[in-house]
Amino acid sequence: MEKTKHNFYNLTLSELESVVAEYGHKAFRARQLFQWIYAHKVTDLDKMTNLSKDFKQDIPNIFNFEMPDLLTEKVSTDGTRKYLFSVGPGLSFETVMIPAGDRNTLCVSSEVGCNMACKFCFTAKQKLKKRLTASEIVGQFIKVQNMLPKDIQLTNIVFMGMGEPLDNPEGVFSSIKILTSELGVNLSRKKITVSTSGLVDKIPLVTESGARLAVSLNGADNQTRDRVMPINKKWNIEALLQACLDYTNATKDKVTFEYVLLKDVTDRPEDAKKLIQLARKIPCKINIIPFNEHPNSGFERPSESSIDRFQKVLMNNNIHVLRRKTMGRDIYAACGQLNSVYKNNESTQTRAN
């Protein structure tokens, strides 16, 4: 019986070596193939000049090279690009490329849909449909990099697209291993950020991976956080902060707290006060994200003046705080707006593939 083929993009280098050995080839053949594909961006087997003939002939028997299908690409007036990918019927998800100076950040999805049920989040309206495999995450990076103009290199990855990365540790941490391998893409671990809603028991995996940790706090006391993020009922703020402290102690890095500003829910003066108290307990920076509205969310974006006021209170208390700029608004690529079902006017450039 024919063996099922391995998806090449699912395999870390050491897994690739084992597979190649299983088929009776030398382990260094795996390294050669890995280098051709990830470092030299060559996928045509005929151009892989140092491979032996019998290994080359065997490659199509051992591997497939499937990546997610690109459905559309949209380019915003601010340079942000949004890609809609599909991994099967009803299984589409989005990836966003955000340029900022000499940094080009790819915001990848880790799941189609999400089970975390955060009350303000658009993806949460779609229950979890699929945890993406490593190849489906690596595929977002490789496909986007290949489509970008030659002078734009992806420099950073954030797991802040659709899904909860720590609900899919297998796909997420394999993809990180693959993309940081020195023989391949060789992205620095410090340029990868894993953002979690607070799956406390999985935070040590981020520490181990060498990636940076971001935590969606979105509330500075248990009552508020319970209201907007049901995960807080499983792991409360105290448990979450302990896990963050373990991370900062082990890595000597700061943790990034994301804080969505919801009018009259998380933007009150007492919220700012509590957030300051909390931020003093742990090496951190805070990213405030004004709520991006979507229909029937039941929440509102605060006024510009109250967003400013909230940020200033934190700054005046020497908290390292940044306001997340809203990018790609015209193509619905902004934080929390990612969902292929949510399409409005199609006035922007669309490239079908």
Ligand code: SAH
């Ligand atoms: N599940 C992960 C990563 C995906 S969400 C997490 O929770 O961190 C990425 C960020 O977008 C989170 O900080 C989340 O709080 C924020 N977000 C979700 N919906 C939003 C919205 N409508 N407006 C602004 N930020 C939103």
